[in-house]
Amino acid sequence: MLNIIFFGPPGSGKGTQSKMLLKKYKLEYISTGDILRDHIAKRTPQGVEAKALIDKGQLVPDELVVQLLESKLTENKDANGFLFDGFPRTLVQAYILEGLLLKINTSLHTVIALDVPKEELTRRLLNRAHIEGRSDDNEIVIQERFREYDNKTFPVIDFYKSRNMFIPIDGTGTETKIFERVENVIDGVVKESSYNVVLIGRPGSGKGTQGEIFAKKHNFHYLSTGELLLSEINKGSEIGKNVKSLYSNGISVPDELIIRLVEEEMRKYNEHRGYIFKGFPRTLIQTYILEGMLRRMNTSISLVVYLDVPMLNCFKRLSKRAQTNDARPYDLTTDLIIGRMEEFETKINPVIKYFKSKNKLVRVNGIGSLEEVAEELDQILVKSLKKII
Ligand code: AP5
Ligand code: MG
Numbered sequence: 001m002l003n004i005i006f007f008g009p010p011g012s013g014k015g016t017q018s019k020m021l022l023k024k025y026k027l028e029y030i031s032t033g034d035i036l037r038d039h040i041a042k043r044t045p046q047g048v049e050a051k052a053l054i055d056k057g058q059l060v061p062d063e064l065v066v067q068l069l070e071s072k073l074t075e076n077k078d079a080n081g082f083l084f085d086g087f088p089r090t091l092v093q094a095y096i097l098e099g100l101l102l103k104i105n106t107s108l109h110t111v112i113a114l115d116v117p118k119e120e121l122t123r124r125l126l127n128r129a130h131i132e133g134r135s136d137d138n139e140i141v142i143q144e145r146f147r148e149y150d151n152k153t154f155p156v157i158d159f160y161k162s163r164n165m166f167i168p169i170d171g172t173g174t175e176t177k178i179f180e181r182v183e184n185v186i187d188g189v190v191k192e193s194s195y196n197v198v199l200i201g202r203p204g205s206g207k208g209t210q211g212e213i214f215a216k217k218h219n220f221h222y223l224s225t226g227e228l229l230l231s232e233i234n235k236g237s238e239i240g241k242n243v244k245s246l247y248s249n250g251i252s253v254p255d256e257l258i259i260r261l262v263e264e265e266m267r268k269y270n271e272h273r274g275y276i277f278k279g280f281p282r283t284l285i286q287t288y289i290l291e292g293m294l295r296r297m298n299t300s301i302s303l304v305v306y307l308d309v310p311m312l313n314c315f316k317r318l319s320k321r322a323q324t325n326d327a328r329p330y331d332l333t334t335d336l337i338i339g340r341m342e343e344f345e346t347k348i349n350p351v352i353k354y355f356k357s358k359n360k361l362v363r364v365n366g367i368g369s370l371e372e373v374a375e376e377l378d379q380i381l382v383k384s385l386k387k388i389i
Pocket of ligand 2: 014015016033086
């Protein structure tokens with residue numbers, strides 16, 4: 001998701017720039033001013049309450065605005081993102097927005113503030129009065145709107161500055177020129193955003209092969225806990241020796257150890273578009289742990305791909321690999337393979353259910369040639385990631 005706020009005093013061009021932006025990015029537009037005017041036109045109880053205040057140039061109460069906005073957010077929780085125009089306008093609204101976005105598993109990306117001198121703002125609004133005839137576009141009410149802005153809305157700037165989200169841009173010049181500045185900011189935000197993909201699937205479903213191909217092609221960091229453990233074994237480290245004995249007894253590796261390795265790896269490699277996690281998380285507990293780790297880095301799990309291959313096919317693939325030089329210590333006997341399959345079947349369902357409920361799960365058919373599966377995975381991932389931002 002891409003969530004943007006257009007910030008600025010009355011007449012700064014929030015509405016104008018929003019229209020241009022919506023043409024480029026398919027975002028859900030939320031203009032509290034428009035929503036309120038719609039209620040006024042329909043003479044709803046909220047509209048009646050709002051009209052009296054709007055006509056005086058005063059802000060309407062936070063409770064009323066939030067009431068009207070909340071349903072718009074929850075009804076569109078699958079949107080590509082939201083563009084907020086004229087919201088939040090008070091510190092309370094800024095906190096509320098944070099909470100509402102969290103509720104639908106997303107967060108704000110940037111606040112673009114249009115900087116325009118007061119004389120120019122007044123000129124624009126008085127000019128608009130002739131064109132649109134808005135009841136609040138007259139000299140006295142405009143002054144009151146500026147006062148409300150200075151007193152109640154201006155403090156919101158510090159809130160977003162402290163979160164490193166506040167980007168002021170010059171709001172003077174032609175509409176196209178200003179839009180170029182807006183586009184520049186958004187392109188930068190999109191480039192900086194990271195995506196994190198979790199690949200799940202039965203042992204032998206091809207997660208490793210496919211994850212590596214995708215990561216290389218799209219500049220992700222491929223992070224496989226299986227391979228991290230294997231490299232410890234090969235190094236002959238203390239961890240490695242410990243893990244080797246666990247493997248040969250078919251006992252799973254404790255969470256503490258895995259977490260330590262994942263955290264270390266994430267600290268080492270963070271210059272890329274995001275991580276492709278393979279083989280982690282594989283339980284609900286590990287899922288919560290990974291979410292916490294990513295949250296601390298100001299990011300999150302963007303998407304979970306379930307690479308679906310029936311058990312029998314996986315079994316055949318693993319038994320075949322066990323005969324080659326690529327054999328893994330945990331593939332060497334049928335019992336070990338069965339043990340891993342059982343572990344997957346019992347632990348993964350809650351993980352699948354969890355991500356399904358968050359609308360983050362996509363299924364990819366893992367049967368087919370290596371190239372065919374890579375192609376399908378590529379298409380689905382690229383499309384889903386585009387939807388996220
Ligand atoms: P709202 O509708 O949001 O009004 P506003 O913030 O006063 O902003 P405007 O719509 O007047 O200006 P804009 O920045 O969108 O500029 P525009 O693009 O139109 O809110 C109205 C009222 O509702 C509030 O006063 C409040 O009472 C209430 N309300 C709304 N949200 C609320 C909330 N969250 N909490 C509490 N109360 C709330 O441009 C202005 C004019 O300039 C246009 O004519 C345009 O064509 C022109 N123009 C645009 N760009 C340029 C340019 N580059 N050069 C020359 N002219 C330009
Ligand atoms: Mg507007």
